[in-house]
Amino acid sequence: MSKSRSPDSIEARLTPDGGEYLIKISIGTPPFEILAIADTGSDLTWTQCKPCTQCYTQNSPLFDPTETKTYRSVSCESEQCTAVGFSSCDNSNGCMYQVSYGDKSYSIGNLAVETITFDSDSGDKVSFPKVVFGCGLQNDGTFNETGSGIVGLGGGSLSIVSQLESIGGKFSYCLTYLDSTNASSKISFGANAVVTGPNVMSTPLVQKSPNTFYYLTLEGISVGKRRLEYSNPISNSKAIGEEGNIIIDSGTTLTFLPRDLYNDIESTLLSAIRGKRVSDSQGLFGLCYELSSDGEFNPPPIVAHFAGADLELPQRSTFLEVEQGLVCLTLVPSDDLAIFGNLNQINYHIGYDIGNKVVIFLPIDCSKSK
Numbered sequence: 527m528s529k530s531r532s533p534d535s536i537e538a539r540l541t542p543d544g545g546e547y548l549i550k551i552s553i554g555t556p557p558f559e560i561l562a563i564a565d566t567g568s569d570l571t572w573t574q575c576k577p578c579t580q581c582y583t584q585n586s587p588l589f590d591p592t593e594t595k596t597y598r599s600v601s602c603e604s605e606q607c608t609a610v611g612f613s614s615c616d617n618s619n620g621c622m623y624q625v626s627y628g629d630k631s632y633s634i635g636n637l638a639v640e641t642i643t644f645d646s647d648s649g650d651k652v653s654f655p656k657v658v659f660g661c662g663l664q665n666d667g668t669f670n671e672t673g674s675g676i677v678g679l680g681g682g683s684l685s686i687v688s689q690l691e692s693i694g695g696k697f698s699y700c701l702t703y704l705d706s707t708n709a710s711s712k713i714s715f716g717a718n719a720v721v722t723g724p725n726v727m728s729t730p731l732v733q734k735s736p737n738t739f740y741y742l743t744l745e746g747i748s749v750g751k752r753r754l755e756y757s758n759p760i761s762n763s764k765a766i767g768e769e770g771n772i773i774i775d776s777g778t779t780l781t782f783l784p785r786d787l788y789n790d791i792e793s794t795l796l797s798a799i800r801g802k803r804v805s806d807s808q809g810l811f812g813l814c815y816e817l818s819s820d821g822e823f824n825p826p827p828i829v830a831h832f833a834g835a836d837l838e839l840p841q842r843s844t845f846l847e848v849e850q851g852l853v854c855l856t857l858v859p860s861d862d863l864a865i866f867g868n869l870n871q872i873n874y875h876i877g878y879d880i881g882n883k884v885v886i887f888l889p890i891d892c893s894k895s896k
Contacts, residue, residue: 534692535718536644536652540564540711542704543672545779547711547868551677552643553659554594557651560586560674564699564713565777566878567865569682569738570610570625571642572633572660573675580664585671591638591661598656600637606658607637609683623660628778628863631667633675635660642686657689679776680738681880692716695880699776700892701872703843709893721877721886727835731883732770740878741770742866742885743833747787747857749794750826756787769833772864774871774885780810781867782860788812791828791857798826804852811854815845823853830870835887843869 540547541561548561553573560573574581576590591597599620600606607613607621614622621637642657662675678685679697687697693716701711732741746755756771772783783791792813796803801815801823808814817823825845830837845853846869856869875895877886 534694535714535716536646536693537712537714537718538644538646540699540701540713541672542702542706542711544670545704545868546670546673547699547701547776548673549677549713550645552645552651553589553640554591555596555641556594557641557643558589558594560589561672562675562677563669563673563777564679565676565775566679566740567738567773567775567777568625568627568676569678569680569685569688570623570633570660571657571676571678571684571686572623572625572635572662572665574665575635575661575663578663578665580666581662582666582669583671584669584674586674589661589674591636594640596639596641596655597661598639600639600658606684610637610660613637625660627667629668631669632665633660633662634664635662637661654690657686658684676777681740682736682738685738687715687878687880690715693719696720696878698875698877698886700875700890700895701776701868702892703872704869706893711892712895719877721875721888723875723888723890726886726888727837728884728886729832729835731878731880731885733883734770739773739775740885742772742774743769744772744864744866745831745833747783747791748827748829748831749791750798752794753831754787754790754794756784772866774866774876776868776871778865778867779856779869780865781857781870782863782865783857784864785859785861788857788859792855795825795855799824808848808852808854810858811848811856812858814848814852814854817847817851817853828857830866837870837874837887838889839870840872843872 602615602621626632696719698719699713875888
């Protein structure tokens with residue numbers, strides 16, 4: 527049996543589930559295994575807990591805080607309780623947290639500390655004591671039955687990345703296609719999270735509020751040979767590539783762009799693609815086509831121009847087959863925050879170096895990366 531240790535490096539696997547990627551961790555002593563969404567767009571790690579007053583359906587058993595030796599409630603007067611954002615006190619002066627997400631999903635419960643254990647690829651179990659997490663008693667939204675909560679990888683003080691000081695503010699992941707069955711995505715923390723290679727590119731991390739989000743600067747999008755510049759309709763700014771105008775988020779599936787930029791992209795694609803457009807409503811998707819009988823679909827290449835890094839978006843996940851014979855563009859319009867979602871991050875090894883304020887991209891077949 528392998529020993530538990532607290533090194534400066536962790537390598538683990540991510541499991542695709544719907545439009546999310548799940549990481550396996552264990553909580554408590556003895557360790558209780560859960561699968562949770564790996565989310566760079568949020569800070570607090572939480573799982574559904576007994577006695578749940580309102581839980582969404584999950585396939586695995588609920589975490590029971592009475593069956594672990596290392597569970598401790600966090601005081602409602604503590605810094606951690608303040609850092610969680612919206613909080614209140616329960617009858618025993620414990621901290622009650624409330625977190626919500628852009629899609630109206632939410633979790634409400636007890637803030638506590640516990641031992642968190644990772645199953646590293648090396649075979650070692652890697653444990654970290656007294657990690658702040660949420661024991662969710664009321665949770666609802668768009669969560670799938672496979673997952674039990676969220677692992678927060680954001681930039682705030684309560685995220686796993688910030689709490690595990692030994693990893694030095696560095697992590698990376700390499701996402702495979704959502705329907706990959708013979709290959710799993712990987713995630714690394716600490717020393718093994720360094721991204722290197724002959725085609726490596728980097729773009730600055732921009733410090734903005736809230737510090738949860740990893741803000742990048744998108745200068746424009748190219749469709750084929752036509753480059754479309756980013757302008758900010760919210761601030762009426764004419765400055766191209768205003769700093770920190772988009773966040774990169776592993777927990778959001780689609781890419782959300784300002785409506786003006788999206789409209790330019792859609793009209794350019796419409797004139798370039800030969801195919802039968804489906805105009806009926808397809809949920810969030812704005813541009814969909816019927817696949818021909820031979821399955822051929824040849825849109826022009828789409829390139830996202832970040833400051834210092836030009837990313838050609840993978841065609842198979844940029845025009846996603848959402849149902850048999852129907853492909854839809856996974857870039858969609860938004861009147862709110864611009865988000866670079868996980869479908870367009872596939873087949874890039876992406877490294878976050880918080881200390882040096884940079885995100886690094888390496889184009890690579892993630893299904894073949896070691």
